[in-house]
Amino acid sequence: MTRQLNSKFPVVAPSMLKCDFGNMESEIVRLEEAGASLLHLDVMDGHFVPNLSYGPMVIQRVRERTELVLDAHLMISDPEKYLDEYVKAGCDWITVHIEAVPDPREILKRIREAGSLAGISLNPKTPVSAISSLKGLVDIVLVMSVEPGFGGQSFIPESVERVAEVREVFGETAIVSIDGGIGPQTIPLVAPHQVDVYVAGSSIFDQSSYADAIREMTETAQSFSPST
Numbered sequence: 001m002t003r004q005l006n007s008k009f010p011v012v013a014p015s016m017l018k019c020d021f022g023n024m025e026s027e028i029v030r031l032e033e034a035g036a037s038l039l040h041l042d043v044m045d046g047h048f049v050p051n052l053s054y055g056p057m058v059i060q061r062v063r064e065r066t067e068l069v070l071d072a073h074l075m076i077s078d079p080e081k082y083l084d085e086y087v088k089a090g091c092d093w094i095t096v097h098i099e100a101v102p103d104p105r106e107i108l109k110r111i112r113e114a115g116s117l118a119g120i121s122l123n124p125k126t127p128v129s130a131i132s133s134l135k136g137l138v139d140i141v142l143v144m145s146v147e148p149g150f151g152g153q154s155f156i157p158e159s160v161e162r163v164a165e166v167r168e169v170f171g172e173t174a175i176v177s178i179d180g181g182i183g184p185q186t187i188p189l190v191a192p193h194q195v196d197v198y199v200a201g202s203s204i205f206d207q208s209s210y211a212d213a214i215r216e217m218t219e220t221a222q223s224f225s226p227s228t
């Protein structure tokens with residue numbers, strides 16, 4: 001059974017790619033105390049993207065230390081082969097890339113059957129039409145607003161129209177998430193299109209107060225929310 005978020009959308013999700021890997025436990029505690037409601041786990045295999053991060057063994061240790069929702073973003077080739085390990089590690093949300101799995105219907109079904117939320121992500125150059133037939137089969141659409149692989153890149157401005165298109169195609173059937181170059185300056189660009197999850201690395205981990213960074217960005221996002 002997937003864990004529930006402890007707050008309503010929109011939320012800011014710390015991207016653990018930018019945390020201090022030597023002190024992951026204290027980073028998790030700091031993020032919990034700062035009010036984070038989920039942790040975004042950037043899984044990179046050095047093949048699908050030109051960088052390596054961590055895999056299921058590290059995620060399992062993270063799972064043992066927190067009850068926050070774990071949002072695994074699999075930037076890997078052949079996710080079908082490794083899926084069971086991420087399920088076993090305790091990921092609540094599991095997102096795969098359309099560029100890695102051109103027909104993802106089977107893996108999305110497997111993710112849901114395992115009790116997790118199923119997500120699809122698309123790179124900046126992939127048209128939204130590549131995923132539009134997945135409406136009803138996905139719980140999350142993760143729009144990459146940088147080329148995946150590294151934190152600290154600049155937000156690609158064309159991502160604004162892409163988020164709008166995703167929201168138009170998927171309506172309320174999917175959680176819409178955006179990842180890459182997200183911070184106080186870029187949230188107002190995409191927030192009018194009802195983004196649910198803002199994945200943020202540098203704009204949290206480069207700040208002295210994680211709590212202030214998360215609170216300020218969440219308030220900015222909420223100020224665009226129709227229900228506020």
Ligand SMILES: O=C(CO)[C@H](O)[C@H](O)COP(=O)(O)O
Pocket residue numbers: 015017018042073146147148149150151152153179180181182199200201202203
């Ligand atoms: O998936 C990612 C890169 O592939 C990261 O989540 C993302 O880049 C976060 O870092 P920043 O907020 O610094 O851009």
